[in-house]
Amino acid sequence: MEIQETGIKDCLIIKPRVFDDARGSFFESFNQQTFEAKTGLSGKFVQDNQSYSSYGVIRGLHAQSGEFAQAKLVRVIKGEVLDVAVDARLGSPTYGQHVAVKLSAENKLQLYVPRGFLHGFSVLSETAEFFYKCDNYYNKASELGVIYNDPQLNIDWMISAQAATVADKDLILNTFSSLS
Known part of the structure; x- marks a missing residue:
């Protein structure tokens, strides 16, 4: 296993040893x-x-808050996605910055998303199967989110606005500035 730093503390790209x-x-x-x-x-x-x-589905940006915050280890089993992690840890020197990395069944890369980060992905291939491990249990009451196209975050999802498919619940999320 090879660990690649991303420039945001504890948000890591993991490259497994493939035989x-x-x-x-x-x-x-x-x-x-x-x-x-x-x-x-x-x-x-x-x-x-x-x-x-x-293709074109954008899921996110989501997190769990408080005692139900989750770290995630994410990977793609089939297809390709652009995976995005946004540092939402108040007081962090990289607060509001994001990491975006292409994960695919072919490259087998994984992204470790620490607690306190918003997370989302866009599907770049015809279809994608996305798998993730969480270090805490899901709790609906602890959900929080930020709208995927927040201009403050300026994330290039690599999907045109016309091709984007976003859940209704994600289209009404607040902006990143509402978190602080």
Whole structure:
């Protein structure tokens, strides 16, 4: 496993060691001991989630607040997405900055999204299956979100406005400035 820093503390790109041969490929997608040793972060995940989406879908930007805040380890099983993590930790020197990385079944990259970050992704391929591990349980009452096209964040989702498919509940989210 190779760890790549992103410029935002604890938001990390993880590149697994992939073994390819005539039969195909194999890689260990997660190992708690290795993760903790290489990152110094807790690798104790309690919930796995998976979604399926079509081209142009934008999911996010979402987070859980308070005692239900979640760190996530995300990856793509099929297709390609642009994955985005926004630092929403009050007092952080990178508050309001974001990381955007293409994750795909082909590149097998993963993104570790720390607690206190908003998270979302856009689907760049015809379809995508997105998988993520969470270190805390989902709690509906603790949901928070920011509208995906907030001009303050200036995120290029790599999807035109005409091609974007966004859930109704995500279209009425507040702006990032409403968090502070």
